[in-house]
Amino acid sequence: MSSVADMPPGMVDVQRGLKGVVVAETEIGDVRGAEGFYHYRQYSAVDLAKTRPLEDVWRLLIDGTLPGTPVERTTFSDEVRPLRALPPALASVLPAIARASDPMTGFRTALSFAAAERGCRPVYDLDSSARRADALFIAAVTPTILTALYRLGNGQQPVAPRDDLDYAANYLWMLTGTEPEPRHADAIKHYLISTIDHGFNASTFTARVIASTGADMGACVVGAIGALSGPLHGGAPSRALDLLDEIGTLDHARPIVTNKVLSGERIMGFGHAVYTAEDPRSEMLKEVAQHLGGPLVDLATQVEQTVVAVLADLKPGRHLHANVEFYAGVVMSRCGVPREMFTPTFASSRVIGWTANVIEQARDPKIIRPSARYAGPPAPQPIPLLW
Incomplete structure (x- = not known):
């Protein structure tokens, strides 16, 4: 096995799992583990969950500021609400996806299809406005995809989103098909806001690595979904x-x-x-x-x-x-969320954080490309002769 002394000049040996390694700067938020505190931009994430609707926090992560007036809140909600609906071509393939997989597994396929149908192009080729538009679409359609996959997998028809419900209440409505109790909608809102972002966790880091290659918004999020599906992360x-x-x-x-x-x-x-x-x-x-x-x-x-x-x-x-x-x-x-929808519910909010991180990473033209320390047999060795 190679030692640190054998490493080429300029390389730094770090802890397994990159623990304690700073790989980027971010304005989106931070986790201060020793203090038991984390924040979205300059605000306590817990305080936001207790005092604001999810749409306000969504705007904070994507645009950098909380709505300052009722008009600003309404403007953002009016912008994302139409994006909730399933595109017709996607709706036509969801039954087949649901028959072949559970909601979290099917989510990868469905979101990839949705991004392709939308025509998402590499973030490297887009301006900030186009990146933002793709981010809003991906995050807005996610809960509709997830709840539709769950219902189709259980022999039920998808429930269309309602314009009169906020994010959390609408999520429960599309999942169950019944009017959610206000206390249940409020509880789910607290949970969803609390999980939107949480530093450079495995899925967020995955999204940023893919974004550093210049790939499209759908590719970045689909990669993050794969990371979140693991039992040591979102499961x-x-x-x-x-x-x-x-x-x-x-x-x-x-x-x-x-x-x-x-x-x-x-x-x-x-x-x-x-x-x-x-x-x-x-x-x-x-x-x-x-x-x-x-x-x-x-x-x-x-x-x-x-x-x-x-x-x-x-x-x-x-x-x-x-x-x-x-x-x-x-x-x-x-609150009536079935167990198989726990991780998908986590994903429905975390997509907002992923897309905000993709937008931020796309501003940096440097590809994320670490090195590995080789630990195999010494090289070069002679190739064995054919028998």
């Missing part, structure tokens, strides 16, 4: 809820959690790659869940306390807290 909310199902009742919590910790099994919904303090998203969603109430929420709260206590006993010095996925699954379940 965790349903797995965290699986833990609650396995525990069932509080008296089973300590023995089950203890066994998992002692066997080295990961406790889904706990710990985070960035936060060493408590995850602010988890704290907010815990409040949202407790406002909704119910046996599942009570169990989740008690299990969280048990997990933290067991980890403190068995892993002293390791301060693991509940992350966003733990209470995200609880909130979505209480």
Whole structure:
């Protein structure tokens, strides 16, 4: 295996997973893990989730400012609302996609088709206005695609978006076909805003790497979808809820959690790659869940306390807290979102962050092209003779 000393001049050896490596500058937001704080541009993301509709935050990430007047809010909403509708050609192929895949897998195919039908061109060849237009289209049509795939996969017809509903309420409407309860729409709004962006996570970084090649907006987002689909990234909310199902009742919590910790099994919904303090998203969603109430929420709260206590006993010095996925699954379940739609719901908001990052990355003409340290057999070796 090569050593650092063997590396060519100018190369820097870094931690696995690029941990702690700064690869770009961004104005979109930041995660301050030691403080348990993250923000979108200059505003606390949690405060935005508590005080603003999603459309306001969407405008903040794409255009750089919050609406300052009711007219500005209405103008942006009026711009994105028509983009929600499924293009006819896409609508015609969705049944086949739904039959062949689950919603998250089908999303990659469907969004690629949508971008091709729209005629999305490489961001390298576009001006800022055209990049913005593609970004708004991709983000606006995403929830319609996801909910349509889910319903078609369950033998139901897609539900068209409604102009009188905001993003979160419209999402629940298209998913269930029933008028959402205001408290459920508000809870989902909190969740969606809290997950729009979160630093250079795996999917956002993927989108930016693709954007650095000059590829089109659809290609950038489809690559990010692939990264988000992994269980170590966007797939965790349903797995965290699986833990609650396995525990069932509080008296089973300590023995089950203890066994998992002692066997080295990961406790889904706990710990985070960035936060060493408590995850602010988890704290907010815990409040949202407790406002909704119910046996599942009570169990989740008690299990969280048990997990933290067991980890403190068995892993002293390791301060693991509940992350966003733990209470995200609880909130979505209480609001009627089926488990197979947890990650797609995550994706529906994260697309907004991805597209904002693509726009920002497209302004930098430098391609992202790191190096790898070769660790195979010494080269060159003679080619073996044919037998």
